Amino acid sequence: MSLSHTRPLSAAAVAAAVTIGAALVPAAPAPAAADSPRIHTIQGTTRVSPYAGQEVADVPGIVTAVNRFGSARGFWFQDPEGDDDPRTSEALFVFTAATTPDVRPGDDVRVSGTVTEYSPGSGLQTITQLADARWTVVGSGADIPSAVLLDTDTVPDAYAPDHGGDISGLELKPDTYALDFWEAHEHMLVRVDDAPVVGPTDRFNALWVTTKDDQNRSPRGGTVYGDYADPNSGRLKVESLIPYAERPFPRADVGDVLAGTTQGPLYYSRWGGYQLRATQLGRHVDNELPREVADEHRDWELSVATYNVENLSAADDQEKVDGLARGVAHNLGSPDIVGLEEIQDDNGPVDDGTVDADETLSRFVAAIKDAGGPAYQWRQINPEDGADGGQPGGNIRNVFLFNPDRVAFVDREGGDATTPVEVVEGADGRAALSVSPGRIAPGDEAWRSSRKPLVGEFVFEGRTVFVVTNHFGSKRGDQPMHGLRQPPERTSEVQRNAQAERVREFTDELAAVDPAANVMVIGDLNDFEFSRTLEILTADGGLDNPALELPAGERYNYVFDGNSQMLDHMLLSGAAADRARYRIVRTNSEFHDQVSDHDPQVVRFRPLTGDAKVDRREDRRYYSGAGRP
Template identity: 65%
Template sequence: MSPTRPRRLLAPTSAAAAVLLAAALGSAPSAHADAGTPVIAEVYGGGGNSGATLRHDFVELGNATGAPVSVDGWSVQYLPASPGPATRVQVTPLAGEIPERGSYLVRQAAGAGGTADLPAPDAAGSVTMSATAGTVLLVSDTDPVECRTTADCAADGAVVDVVGYGGAVVREGAPAPALTNTTSASRDAAFTDTGDNAADFTAGEPSPVNAAGEGVGEEPQEPGPGEPGDLRIHDIQGITRTSPYAGGTASGVPGVVTAVNAFGSARGFWFQDPEGDGDPRTSEGLFVFTGSTTPGVAPGDEVLVSGRVDEYRPASGAQTVTQLDQARWTVLSTGNAVPESVVLEAGTIPAEYAPDHGGDISGLELRPDTYALDFWAAHEHMTVRFEDAPVIAPTDAYQALWVTVEPGHNRTASGGVAYGSYDDPNAGRVKVESLLDRGVRPFPQANVGDTLAGVTEGPVYYSRFGGYLVRASTLGEHVPGDLERTPVRDTARHEVSVATYNVENLGGEDDQAKYDALASGIVDHLGAPDIIGLEEIQDDNGAVDDGTVDAGVTLDRLVAAVRARGGPAYEWRQISPEDKQDGGAPGGNIRNAFLFDPARVQFVDRPGGDATTAVEVVRGPRGAELSVSPGRIEPKDPAWESSRKPLVGHFRALNRDIYVVTNHFNSKGGDEALHGVVQPPNRTSETQRNAQAGLVADFAEELLAVDPQAHLVVMGDLNDFQFSRTLEILTDDGPLYNPMEDLPAGERHNYVFDGNSQALDHILINEALAGRVDYEVVRINSEFHDQVSDHDPQVLWLDTRRSTPPGRP
């Protein structure tokens, strides 16, 4: 066999020459690899796009030295072309080694098109790289880099090599050429590295080569094993989460094929030992990873498999997947009975979720009868089954849903599972994906409250998105439930209705269908509230990163869509942020905004509010007034770094002054996953939310110090639960009250994540109003597969008739 381009020869450039060249170009110091370290040899982001031949994006590494180089514990990381402080880097862990003067292929995400598979990859990730511009980094560990500039990445000692292509901000020297769906950027055959991407890379036809020296269309020709070896599947799996043979090879491992993954970018097959060792700690199943090649086996095939024992970690902090890669196998016989499935039913999975270890649990001996995560790890790759399971999370955009095998535990009124405590993450949740051909058996489009009737069966797998799951080779019948979107009641003449709605990155260039769907929800189901606090309003051109910060087009389009639906002629107020200072997509500039019905509500404008001016409470003729309206709470405080600033507005309705604060607190995105390898998971993001809650509570106390009977509403996407410390700061420690607490436990939710129905959005009021409000979560999104936003809005009705309220109920 021959690779698709010549093997590269050793011809490194001296580090001194590279530094001189960088100085001559006037660039920041580069992080380029020295002559003894690997380099990024080729990058391609057009996989599966229009006109592309290859189905996948990829990154190829190169080793110009005369000895193999280990990349165990290293990673390839990806940044978009213009990263901001809140941009999340995407990490693909590596394992194994790059052969002398050889290559190492990292397969990334697949597109919808293309006709050719990559050669068998040496590592695989799920990163969707830009076809035109972006940055790829080779890093000597798996921690996500914190650098977002060329200089900072050069100063990071873990960064081995950087390639920025197109208009990438982070690069070495000048960027490599801009690419297309049909071109990659690659070094020469000698892997020359001068420290300048523009000088080192040329655009041309993609030519991926793996560590075995195979190019596109070439496959290993080695025969499979002929005799059983010394190891069995349970030996490879071991009694902890990681194999005692990780990084080594196993030869002639016997078993029976139980399922085949013939689709997507992580193809392969599962096989299982029909005898086993009787130890509940050791799994009897294993996955054989074949990359983008569909293996020629079928359930019931008796096989002998040889390959490298790999612990694949799909993301930093995730559990590892024990598997065999670089595999060869021999089919000894066909048509054998597959091992009996493990039945999942009430009581099968332990209620206690994970050991309270205070760190990484990888090395702990598994206790599958005690902890849910240990149960799953001890059954990794084994076939499980359940019957007649309630659907607790709707089908998502990636064709997955969640069910529960504990139908009597923490159920919501809609049929979901309520997340009401850190101590009970609902261990009976099970994520379901399908191994079936979607052209023959489409995946069900299910809502919460539906049922997967009959048998669902398949091997246990693990994903960074949701943790352990069942890859169904038999999928139950979808039986719809009775979940419906129902409108709220009408607003009485003596009431003012106030709503909060996270509209999920609504930008000025979004399709009209999204505006129409949001408008329908506002008019038909929220009852066209008098005041609406909106979160995640993007600027006029959405995520295009060109310095635009205004959102007039976005808000005008939403107002027009509401009017076209028969709603009121809303007016709006907002404050544009400084460019890329409020988090979210770097070019999106998300912010909070108000809509209000001028036929029912007057907005009390006070000029001077801008992105950096802090609103203050002053005493006026009618009581409390705002120094600026709309205004922002302490926008220069570090608590709001790379995060949305609260928007404060003064309204007047039915002769009452109403002060509204709409918020979008720091995302939970930086927290460790419930299913991750660190237990209990660290909730690092809540430190910033707690500081934000403290500033909002301070503002509320200042307002109420001027007018203890003020009509104050603090609402929005607080990104935390009703039982969290963030909410305690606002309510138990602060002057506010959460009417959600008055709802039955099965109704305290407005967001569904990983099968848990939970509350991230809230409407809070000052204590003096507690007996004068009605409150409802409007369930139109989170429990439905055809949602326009992932958040449910909420409506509060404020009774303005009484001036002296009776207090909290």
């Protein structure tokens, strides 16, 4: 890479300056060469520069920011004049790799180099930049161009054109689509004032704000994702260009505010798309978002919870184990049954053939008891080594915890990693499981490299309850919503839909043998309440989703890229669902100091007996509004 430059106040710069008192002030920026393209000409009116791959010389502009960190260092410079075309950006990034450029904000520069379109990943938009750059500083102390204020009305509500393919060659429509607006301001200075935080600070020192105060906001201050057609165009990621020692990055939760001005150049990354790289950070206002606690337990109700514990293993530090344990014992109120997802084997990601998880589970249940919870027992099935996806070596699986003082687990031998559980008719003519615990169709192609559902048969006050805890295939491989293809393809849905079909077949078999069976399908289904995956499980006489009874602004248990969304679910068979008290307990997803990236949920209900007269009498007695007499 060729890098050449001069610092300001050279003899030429001094000659170009005027004296005011004792201060040396630069004159107006020197004119560019007559044949030098302006930045807006290089940027063009589409996502790809008309100069891509070509050399340009002496491109004029004012340095607005410098990236002094990492392997993608460089500086941004912006044309203070512009062409008044809303489609063309007035700024560029000069890429200097691992070399820190010797420029400062306010330097008046002339930059030469190769125009490149850099893609941070497959299917992503490209970053127009100058590489192999050479520059000359012809003055310093110039006025930095004003930042574009991003407020409620600045960014369009519509997210992207419904093009059905690659949008890179389309003419930008920044007044119509958010992605076009962002692209038309690529590298330019932008700012947000009093920005609401909608995604908590992560371990990489980044957070999400919204530029639209009223866009699908939750009561707790987030932005709720409730429809593929409305990805919440006001979301914007914030990272910092300020050295941490000078200005520590705020540890913010959803509902907090960056008060005052947050300002910097607009950049693009594979991790979340467009982002503001802050040269000025607003003051963090902690609005003290509370962690929720489930309402009081009724002893005549069965309580069932689901909790994705994010790759918990015996190799984790005690702080994580204790944090998750407090969530079960305190925030969830010590449910009778807990379906766990993402339990790893005893040595976690060490890939040495270990599949047993007794040490992981022993530590966890001991920590729950220490936190004031019951002495839980567990049931699970060790997977085949490396067959169930997740973190390599972790041998992730689903697990049941249960309180033996409240419920009994029906153990039937024969359940293992490869034996499918079947629905059979019991001696009383009611539905039963062939093995318990068991796995649904573990050899089916739907579960290739994915967690198999764990099914258990429980008894509460003489009433049988079937629980299926799940962790469907992830969204890995889907095209990002900020990528080049619009609308993005969601290829991972194919496997989840097949998984939902296998689970639906199983629950339909239970209902065929016993229409009054108490059935629950719970866990991390890795898809939204409006998705085809959930439709397969709930449509046409299927299971009931109590989350749909919540206001739209409260349907979330996970926060991703500033979108509060619903990935974990608790579904019930119809008659039992009429008795369900459902609660999402918000303890993790909105907080920077989360012990898991998922919020747990709990359902409390009195299981049906299957005797219509008894069940009707109980409906009047227990669910008439007055509670148990």
